[in-house]
Amino acid sequence: MTRKRSIIVFWALFLVPTLIMAVVAFKLLSHEQERLNTSAILALSERAKTISETIHLTVETVQDNLTQSLLDLNQDRLKKNLIEWEQTNPLVRNVFIFTKTQSLEYPVRGMESTLEERRFITRYDSLLSGRVKFDFHQDPSNEGVNIKGMADSYPDSNDDSVKKKPKKSSRQKLVALSKVQQKTMPQEEENNFLEGPENQSIEQSGWIPWFSENRLYILGWVQKYKNGPIYGIELELMTLLSRLVIDFPVLSEKGTALVLMDGNGNFMHQSGNLKADPKEKPVEVVSISGLLPHWRIAAFVDDKGFTSARGFLYISAILLGIFIVAIVSGGILLTRLTLQNIKDARQKTSFVSSVSHELKTPLTSIRMYAELLLSKRVKDENKTQTYLSVIVSESGRLTRLINNVLDFGKLEQGQKKYLHTAFKMDQFLYQIIEAHSIRIQNQGLKIITEVEKGKYGVKTDHDAIEQVVLNLLDNAIKYAGEGLFIKFVLKKEDGDILLKICDDGPGVPKEQQDMIFKKFHRVDNSLTSKQPGSGLGLSIARQIIRDLKGDLFFEPMPGNGSCFIVRMKNHDSD
Amino acid sequence: MAQAKRNYQRIVSFFAVLIVVSLIVLNAWARTEPTKVLCRVETDRAVLPAGNSQNVVLKITLDAPPAPSHIKRPLVNLALVLDQSGSMNGSKIEQAKAAAIEALNRLGLQDVFSVVVYDTNVHTIVPAQNARNIQGIIHTIQRIRANGSTALFGGVSQGASEIRKNLENNYIHRIVLLSDGLANVGPRMPEDLGRLGAALIKENISVTTVGVGTDYNEDLMARLAQKSDGNTYFVESGYDLPRIFSAELGDVLNVVAKKVKVIITLPDDVKAINIIGREGRIKGRQIELYMNQLYGDQEKYALVEVNIPKSKSGSKIKIAQADVTYENPFNQKQEKSTGISYASFSSDKKKVAKSTNIDVVKEYQLNLNALAQEKAIELSDKGKKKEAVRELKQSAAKLKQYGSLYKDDQLLKEADDLEVQAEMIEDEGMSKKSRKILRTKSYQRKNQQLSQ
Structure with missing residues (x-):
């Protein structure tokens, strides 16, 4: 009982820290996972910001450049130059000239214009008809005006999109490096305008993000002289986008995507292999700039988190699992060994006491009868004979017992040697029965012998087989109890010789049938059991038979009683 | 009788000589035939009914000469932009690969070739290079696998960027876009792709669009081709792809005129009414049309409806003059061609009907x-x-x-x-x-x- 308790305590001491460790490790791991996820999202949004800054910078540079080129145009050949520009520069979708008399000089309304130009005029009707001033969003007093043809919203940061003539800034130096190469206009000669009061150079310019039918268009305009024409271009947004998407960085992380979205939430471009759903909410959204109002870069992450980070969790979990399994299986192994040791120790104690007891019984008889004979008080010849025969039989039993113990030692160490001789099994059986018939009959048991016809030649160790059969016979006599007979059967099956020794005693309980061949095992293991025994007999018998390439097994008798069956190789050819 | 026979023989031999000589001359003329685009201006009837003012259809035909065989053809800068979205899986992608290889095999060593594939993302698998390392390129093409969405816009953009690597040289620049599905990443309105095409043609890049199956957006594909002066094709199954690519390459390798511009000048009393089937500009008495490229032996035309004033029977007037300017890709020179159309008037209805063109x-x-x-x-x-x-x-x-x-x-x-x-x-x-x-x-x- 104390042992059991100590094992429980041991397990408690062992399992509790392991479990605590596992839980803590798991928590740490999932924290680490979360941390990794957060840092990955952070990195992703950082990238989104960088991209959006690059786009802003590029668009700004392009616009600055175009403004500069527009201002540099020769005012004398303005229309020709603009048209030429439109035809050759992919960034220019449409051009226009708006004169001080508040009318549209180019493109002309009507059939002289292409369909595209006519649409352009319709699109910017409020501007080009003079209803709205080009610099409407530069003057705060005009801001409240509700203008037909314009959509609900204007960029939030108009200041950004409208500039005075840009000075040579560091950004402009970047033009040369910027990816979107500006088609530079042929440098026009310095204009010949005289700087009169009406031709006073004012160099106003602006970029207007314009919404028409819920689509974004971008118009750039300049006015070089106070009374000169306002002219400009409509930016080809698709060219801009087409050039921008080429330089969109490639995302290598699986399960992520950076998406460039327009004002209506349409995907303009995507980087990363996650199939992002427009209906899904992105983890991060970065607005690009007022130059492209409502355009934004959205970062999407797979529902299950980042694949790479997930891999980390999987590997950690597997490692942790292996660790715990190793600890637990080590513990189980230790416990098993301990339990086995306890059992072995108990069995050995029981073995020693049984063997001592076994040895003591015949010794007592031998000594008692020897002393009686020595005192010469027994005169009766018959009695003397009986006493002597008891002494002989008891010393025989003693010899067998000691042989068993000795054999056990040899078998355990694998040192037992066998001497193979050829003999007939049937003859051997008859000899045994004859030699032990008195002993059997003395127990009040009848001997039944069933030997099928045939040759029962074997080539094996005669003495070892005798020891086995005697062990079985001893067992049968010992445990036959209230039984009536002992039955010997000798027959052949599948070319093998079967020797059955059966009794009609109480038999072996079902749950014990697998255990009886184990060493030290006794059905009734208590020291006070009715029958003495070492618990070695059957174990030794099976070991010997198996060493001799045969087998020994148990078979319950129909009704009650038990049979032990020895199977041996038949040496005769029939 | 004998005299007559001798005369007859003389006549026969004379004609025989004449035929032989004319054949030789014709042959020589054909061989030295200038690689020049011819311009014809025709009306639907050579003789118009006299009387009230009337509308007449003018056909301005440009007859492209065959590509001269003795001059090296202009080099081609070809970018194939292939859809490898999931829907292409199976025979379509296999046929597309075969078609791409077919196109590659038709190119010469000096031509430039590149391949861009797109699904959700865009990848350049063969960067612009001379079509020399054919085996290596074929190997790369054969590794294409289909999956993902359709980033058509990005694909064309990337293809254009591959073309741009050799933009300065005198190549015939062409992107061949293949798609079988709706663009679901990037701009997808036909108008947007049309604008992309319009921008690309300014850099002399044409986009030919090939739609496979019945699930792609034909409006988008047609618009992109139209604005960039490419061809457009519809193939129901992938099995037609190699043939289409081959035909397309036949065109591209056969360009005989670039940047073709037609200006039709009308006399004072003739009024332009309408341009049929093409985009153009009517500036009072002038009609401007762009046709961009002409292929060898191709007949390209424009139809214009004009109004002719009252006329008397038996009179004859000049209706239109068409001036064609174009760049000859064989020598990079600007060339010109002119066609003039006259019309005579008659009250004889039979004569009018008979003169129908x-x-x-x-x-x-x-x-x-x-x-x-x-x-x-x-x-x-x-x-x-x-x-x-x-x-x-x-x-x-x-x-x-x-x-x-x-x-x-x-x-x-x-x-x-x-x-x-x-x-x-x-x-x-x-x-x-x-x-x-x-x-x-x-x-x-x-x-x-x-x-x-």
């Missing part, structure tokens, strides 16, 4: 038919199936009428085809396939696409 009438009718097809698509998009069918049937009837009047097989066949198409639409509604056939055919007609 069947070719002009036919092309005019076919172009009107193309416009009718587009209108039918528009009507059916609005859910007006009946009106669409009526439009098609009316157009078919008209074609049939002209076909039987002038005994023209092409018109009759076109009419029959259209009738079948109309009946199908009547029975089953406008199927994806019918819509694609109508859209592609009308495009090919309006732009006189050579290979179909």
